[in-house]
Amino acid sequence: xxxxxxxxxxxxxxxxxxxxxxxxxxxxxxxxxxxxxxxxxxxxxxxxxxxxxxxxxxxxxxxxxxxxxxxxxxxxxxxxxxxxxxxxxxxxxxxxxxxxxxxxxxxxxxxxxxxxxxxxxxxxxxxxxxxxxxxxxxxxxxxxxxxxxxxxxxxxxxxxxxxxxxxxxxxxxxxxxxxxxxxxxxxxxxxxxxxxxxxxxxxxxxxxxxxxxxxxxxxxxxxxxxxxxxxxxxxxxxxxxxxxxxxxxxxxxxxxxxxxxxxxxxxxxxxxxxxxxxxxxxxxxxxxxxxxxxxxx
Amino acid sequence: xxxxxxxxxxxxxxxxxxxxxxxxxxxxxxxxxxxxxxxxxxxxxxxxxxxxxxxxxxxxxxxxxxxxxxxxxxxxxxxxxxxxxxxxxxxxxxxxxxxxxxxxxxxxxxxxxxxxxxxxxxxxxxxxxxxxxxxxxxxxxxxxxxxxxxxxxxxxxxxxxxxxxxxxxxxxxxxxxxxxxxxxxxxxxxxxxxxxxxxxxxxxxxxxxxxxxxxxxxxxxxxxxxxxxxxxxxxxxxxxxxxxxxxxxxxxxxxxxxxxxxxxxxxxxxxxxxxxxxxxxxxxxxxxxxxxxxxxxxxxxxxxxxxxxxxxxxxxxxxxxxxxxxxxxxxxxxxxxxxxxxxxxxxxxxxxxxxxxxxxxxxxxxxxxxxxxxxxxxxx
Amino acid sequence: xxxxxxxxxxxxxxxxxxxxxxxxxxxxxxxxxxxxxxxxxxxxxxxxxxxxxxxxxxxxxxxxxxxxxxxxxxxxxxxxxxxxxxxxxxxxxxxxxxxxxxxxxxxxxxxxxxxxxxxxxxxxxxxxxxxxxxxxxxxxxxxxxxxxxxxxxxxxxxxxxxxxxxxxxxxxxxxxxxxxxxxxxxxxxxxxxxxxxxxxxxxxxxxxxxxxxxxxxxxxxxxxxxxxxxxxxxxxxxxxxxxxxxxxxxxxxxxxxxxxxxxxxxxxxxxxxxxxxxxxxxxxxxxxxxx
Numbered sequence: 001x002x003x004x005x006x007x008x009x010x011x012x013x014x015x016x017x018x019x020x021x022x023x024x025x026x027x028x029x030x031x032x033x034x035x036x037x038x039x040x041x042x043x044x045x046x047x048x049x050x051x052x053x054x055x056x057x058x059x060x061x062x063x064x065x066x067x068x069x070x071x072x073x074x075x076x077x078x079x080x081x082x083x084x085x086x087x088x089x090x091x092x093x094x095x096x097x098x099x100x101x102x103x104x105x106x107x108x109x110x111x112x113x114x115x116x117x118x119x120x121x122x123x124x125x126x127x128x129x130x131x132x133x134x135x136x137x138x139x140x141x142x143x144x145x146x147x148x149x150x151x152x153x154x155x156x157x158x159x160x161x162x163x164x165x166x167x168x169x170x171x172x173x174x175x176x177x178x179x180x181x182x183x184x185x186x187x188x189x190x191x192x193x194x195x196x197x198x199x200x201x202x203x204x205x206x207x208x209x210x211x212x213x214x215x216x217x218x219x220x221x222x223x224x225x226x227x228x229x230x231x232x233x234x235x236x237x238x239x240x241x242x243x244x245x246x247x248x249x250x251x252x253x254x255x256x257x258x259x260x261x262x263x264x265x266x267x268x269x270x271x272x273x274x275x276x277x278x279x280x281x282x283x284x285x286x287x288x289x290x291x292x293x294x295x296x297x
Numbered sequence: 298x299x300x301x302x303x304x305x306x307x308x309x310x311x312x313x314x315x316x317x318x319x320x321x322x323x324x325x326x327x328x329x330x331x332x333x334x335x336x337x338x339x340x341x342x343x344x345x346x347x348x349x350x351x352x353x354x355x356x357x358x359x360x361x362x363x364x365x366x367x368x369x370x371x372x373x374x375x376x377x378x379x380x381x382x383x384x385x386x387x388x389x390x391x392x393x394x395x396x397x398x399x400x401x402x403x404x405x406x407x408x409x410x411x412x413x414x415x416x417x418x419x420x421x422x423x424x425x426x427x428x429x430x431x432x433x434x435x436x437x438x439x440x441x442x443x444x445x446x447x448x449x450x451x452x453x454x455x456x457x458x459x460x461x462x463x464x465x466x467x468x469x470x471x472x473x474x475x476x477x478x479x480x481x482x483x484x485x486x487x488x489x490x491x492x493x494x495x496x497x498x499x500x501x502x503x504x505x506x507x508x509x510x511x512x513x514x515x516x517x518x519x520x521x522x523x524x525x526x527x528x529x530x531x532x533x534x535x536x537x538x539x540x541x542x543x544x545x546x547x548x549x550x551x552x553x554x555x556x557x558x559x560x561x562x563x564x565x566x567x568x569x570x571x572x573x574x575x576x577x578x579x580x581x582x583x584x585x586x587x588x589x590x591x592x593x594x595x596x597x598x599x600x601x602x603x604x605x606x607x608x609x610x611x612x613x614x615x616x617x618x619x620x621x622x623x624x625x626x627x628x629x630x631x632x633x634x635x636x637x638x639x640x641x642x643x644x645x646x647x648x649x650x651x652x653x654x655x656x657x658x659x660x661x662x663x664x665x666x667x668x669x670x671x672x673x674x675x676x677x
Numbered sequence: 678x679x680x681x682x683x684x685x686x687x688x689x690x691x692x693x694x695x696x697x698x699x700x701x702x703x704x705x706x707x708x709x710x711x712x713x714x715x716x717x718x719x720x721x722x723x724x725x726x727x728x729x730x731x732x733x734x735x736x737x738x739x740x741x742x743x744x745x746x747x748x749x750x751x752x753x754x755x756x757x758x759x760x761x762x763x764x765x766x767x768x769x770x771x772x773x774x775x776x777x778x779x780x781x782x783x784x785x786x787x788x789x790x791x792x793x794x795x796x797x798x799x800x801x802x803x804x805x806x807x808x809x810x811x812x813x814x815x816x817x818x819x820x821x822x823x824x825x826x827x828x829x830x831x832x833x834x835x836x837x838x839x840x841x842x843x844x845x846x847x848x849x850x851x852x853x854x855x856x857x858x859x860x861x862x863x864x865x866x867x868x869x870x871x872x873x874x875x876x877x878x879x880x881x882x883x884x885x886x887x888x889x890x891x892x893x894x895x896x897x898x899x900x901x902x903x904x905x906x907x908x909x910x911x912x913x914x915x916x917x918x919x920x921x922x923x924x925x926x927x928x929x930x931x932x933x934x935x936x937x938x939x940x941x942x943x944x945x946x947x948x949x950x951x952x953x954x955x956x957x958x959x960x961x962x963x964x965x966x967x968x
Contacts, residue, residue: 013871020784021846024781029815033814035815110718111714119918129724176961229813236902259820271813349865378859384860
């Protein structure tokens with residue numbers, strides 16, 4: 001019976017209840033976002049005491065800055081690697097848990113725990129375990145592969161170590177959602193395919209992936225957001241953007257410009273670019289998925 | 298006056314008018330049943346009375362005070378819902394006492410007493426410490442009734458409370474409700490779509506259709522003298538047969554006829570203007586009997602043995618008719634049987650408006666004590 | 678064999694599915710899972726082992742045995758290096774954010790589901806739209822705002838921006854909508870007000886979701902790094918995640934006391950990990966995973 005009116009009619013009461021939420025989002029979400037747009041058009045000095053309008057100069061500076069462009073490219077590469085690796089690893093683990101008949105509950109906890117892992121802890125632990133002079137991983141990598149492993153000086157190695165740490169932390173989250181999606185695949189479909197003798201690999205690709213596609217799209221979006229925004233602690237604790245800007249991803253550059261170089265206008269411009277980039281990526285991902293995703297059984 | 302009074306009550310939802318000018322008076326201590334098909338507006342009327350909906354226009358009066366704009370909690374009204382509306386995380390006892398602090402000013406000893414008393418009346422004393430999930434449908438409904446009971450309100454409202462119960466339980470609960478009312482004598486408005494419930498429970502029954510009340514009367518009156526064709530077809534199980542026909546005077550006899558069938562009426566008080574006109578002829582299945590000399594010849598299509606009677610359906614003169622015969626009448630599909638009607642159980646309705654124009658029943662009871670206007674005469 | 682009805686048929690095919698899974702190599706599945714899990718847990722296990730070692734033992738890289746410092750690193754990091762203080766700060770912040778966010782969102786959901794008022798849809802959309810504004814987009818002006826209000830370096834600044842959540846409001850609203858209307862109608866007839874109804878009926882009926890949201894929020898708040906880094910300048914008011922950074926310089930004679938740092942890392946991980954394991958059912962259910 002949804003035609004009838006709602007329980008309470010007091011408009012004042014309603015707005016009173018909504019006041020905290022509205023106050024917080026207006027003050028801490030809408031206002032700062034609008035301010036970012038404004039700030040990006042200014043150059044600030046003396047920590048915001050003085051500012052002058054410079055129009056789109058900040059954006060022009062960024063567009064022509066080799067450092068920034070390199071940062072953008074690195075961030076994209078990093079995101080691509082982290083997103084795909086996390087998805088693949090997460091899917092594999094989730095599928096194994098899905099298929100196992102005994103001990104499912106125990107395996108689930110054991111696979112999900114990284115969801116609780118703080119990024120700062122992940123960074124600290126990896127900083128030590130892969131430390132060029134004292135890390136145990138370093139030792140085995142060097143002795144098994146015979147290469148010199150020193151990511152304090154080698155840019156691409158630092159990049160890889162960061163990626164590994166980032167994937168490690170994010171896998172748990174992916175496993176949770178993938179398992180939930182797998183469990184929703186109707187048993188009857190599963191059986192029909194099994195009884196037809198289709199082997200596991202094709203079953204995965206032809207049945208599960210399409211049926212899980214809304215969740216997979218969701219995870220691609222969330223992993224992308226994580227790769228661009230959520231990995232800050234890793235960078236700050238492990239590489240500080242180095243060596244020589246090899247891991248100077250966009251979020252880190254932004255942080256430095258805002259809080260180390262006191263260049264709030266430039267940082268705000270970067271905020272906007274970040275927002276547009278991630279928003280655009282999300283949009284593209286959603287559109288692409290519309291073509292391939294199946295939203296019903 | 299005390300009791301409940303609804304005056305010209307209207308409720309619109311956008312461009313849908315659910316309740317269209319309802320006038321109804323429920324006397325103090327009366328058990329009045331509001332009955333009608335799905336979507337007729339009976340539940341909405343009940344909810345308007347409760348204050349769960351606000352009226353588009355019209356007034357609601359409870360015990361001489363105008364409560365039209367009052368909050369539900371201010372009306373001293375308790376309601377029993379179709380789906381029980383029990384709080385799943387509270388025990389039965391807690392469900393019953395939850396609203397008491399805000400709705401009444403009983404002391405806690407009084408509360409405990411009332412709960413114990415109600416529980417005993419409803420035979421749920423052993424269930425008081427269980428949660429709803431551990432109760433059967435019937436038990437839940439009794440707790441819901443108990444919740445209303447302990448409130449000791451001015452008015453009980455019941456919104457199809459027995460509809461979710463299985464058939465046997467429904468019959469049992471009906472009897473229990475009747476006993477309860479006999480004991481408590483609280484003014485009650487009861488809504489149902491089941492006309493059997495209406496007839497068995499109501500001191501008076503109000504039949505509703507399409508947002509308006511068609512007739513309010515005690516059950517027997519409704520049955521014997523339905524004021525509209527709709528009421529006639531709705532009340533009774535199965536309802537009254539209605540046949541489109543013409544009324545003619547042949548000599549000093551009044552005859553209702555269709556196709557090649559003619560039925561004579563006791564020529565009492567038929568309004569003159571209907572003679573020679575089209576009418577709707579009504580006669581109940583149980584008022585037709587086998588008679589080799591009878592005017593009706595029925596080609597039987599279906600028979601339904603009910604145990605205590607045999608329901609026979611067929612056609613006569615091209616129209617469908619249902620007849621209720623004794624259980625072992627031995628009639629089968631395909632038979633041709635000859636029927637006659639009870640002369641003082643015949644009805645005529647206006648072909649256009651459906652209003653009753655004639656009941657051949659000779660004894661006419663005095664005018665019924667009723668709503669502010671006399672709606673027994675014509676329904677809308 | 679003849680299968681008579683749907684239930685029988687389903688039971689049979691369930692059994693067939695289980696049988697076929699068992700036949701296609703459960704041992705392999707177990708092997709795969711154990712390997713994956715060991716791989717994922719190894720950094721942590723190693724960290725724990727190392728946390729018991731002294732500096733010389735740590736610098737003896739291949740020494741993977743339990744060290745002779747035992748748990749003394751834990752005591753040391755908590756006391757001498759103030760980790761306990763940081764953890765208390767984190768705890769206060771996380772609890773304030775969790776309780777605050779839940780309360781605020783419960784009120785909002787109550788208003789959105791049980792009240793009629795103008796602009797209701799606009800307000801709901803206004804709230805939902807904030808999902809588009811991630812932290813980095815707002816961080817610079819947000820910091821400025823804190824400075825302007827004199828809130829920088831305070832608990833207010835640390836918790837304020839987290840107190841509203843579109844996700845929480847959305848989920849709670851959905852849950853409330855699924856509760857039958859007759860519940861609130863029964864309450865109204867008893868003259869029970871909206872706040873009493875919220876606390877006595879809605880909250881108990883939403884226990885699973887509220888617990889799930891609470892755990893998720895706690896873990897999220899405890900793990901925050903960037904915002905506390907920016908807004909708190911006094912080391913003794915800082916949260917434990919940033920405390921990790923302070924620990925990096927601990928050591929003597931040019932050798933970092935990694936054992937101690939690992940102890941700190943393990944301690945920092947413990948509260949959210951314990952919360953996750955203890956409340957995994959409500960948490961997983963909030964994410965839609967039936968356990």
